[in-house]
Amino acid sequence: MPWIDACAIDDIDEEDLIRFDHGGATYAIYHGVDGRFYATAGLCTHENVHLCDGLVMDFTIECPKHNGQFDYRTGEAKRAPVCVSLRTFPVKVEGDRILIDVQ
């Protein structure tokens, strides 16, 4: 699977995320407080809630429904009610574009 062009770097504020849909799946792309970009699966592992409506604090994304929290760098589940970690995807920046490897 080739790298997928997801969005421009200016599309995401620092310490925020956007939703990206591709090939019938949904992803969340983050602009971290360290200036780097990250990508995870777009739905919370607790229930099918889009993480793009949640709040990014430091390196944590919290689900907008129940405040389940993940470290979006590793996908690690950090706070109940989430028990299952989030899948992460490699990200690279080419020029002003963000690409993710969704394989």
Next chain:
Amino acid sequence: MGKRDYSLFGADAKRAVESGLTAAEWYHSDLPRKAMKDLMARSDGPAIRDTVLLYGLMIVFAAVGIALWPTWWSVPFWLAYGVLYGSASDSRWHECSHGTAFRTPWMNNMVYEVASFMIMRNSATWRWSHARHHSETYFVGRDPEIAVMRPPEMLKLVLNFFGILDVLKFFPNLIRNALAGPTASEKTYVPQSEWGKVRRVAQIHLALYAASVVLALALGSILPLMVIGLPRLYGAWHHVMTGLLQHGGLADNVIDHRLNSRTVYMNPVSRFIYWNMNYHVEHHMFPMVPYHALPRLHEAIKADLPAPNRSIADAFREMWQALKRQLANEDYFLKRELPASAKPYREDFHQYVPGIMAPNAAE
């Protein structure tokens, strides 16, 4: 729909899943992302201020109550202490279960555990029951926190103003949890990884209540129980009063919180005790907005919501009429008018799901 089955294992629970109701997406008012981020932003300041004030007042009221015990002069101080113990603990439990009261996680967890003990809820169980309440608000057979079932049982509602039924249910359950972990019903919403914690929390709570009873027996006085335990009875009225208004008389099995939740303007004292949960439609629609930002959220989306009730008394009048009608017709619910600026109620889902709601039940 007719007769409702509120059992978590019943026919309505099964139907809610099979019909797709539990998987449906809830309606949300539109709000720009930047405004939403500002509203969801966390801080420790407001909750530290309110927590210091709450526990400070509790210490003062209890100290004066003890000093004046057993004279009648102590009664007003016990009543004030009781409301803070038996009602404010409900809103603290609630907000901290969402993790939105404080920015700092250990502060949320600490207040959550203390409040859970005071309001007599197993902190490991109720975190999950409340998650279900938000996912499936007032879905019959799925939501374990439905306060007013249909037809309404008026005597039970009155008894619970004094916490009687809650407490009678709590202690047998506490002992069961302490000995064997969660019950079969609790296991439907508490994941297996948490069952051990349910048991440990119950054992700690049980030990604290046992110690209070032993102290009372040793002193030959109920005074220790006036401080720990009994305020859950004599101070429960405020949280029951406000809690009934949250959803009472409104729709069930819908996916639009404007249809099943109620926002009520309240006096500042009740809002302190209730931690702004009078903005209940707003809270359900955007549960990650902290309590201190709910008035701002209300201003931002009120054009899309039914008009709030003007006072607690106004809301009770409205709810009481609806509950009386539900005694005769379980399918009746109060459907409040939306302003012209609002998007129409999201009713598309239940209109095509057979058996979920009788046509023309609402008026």
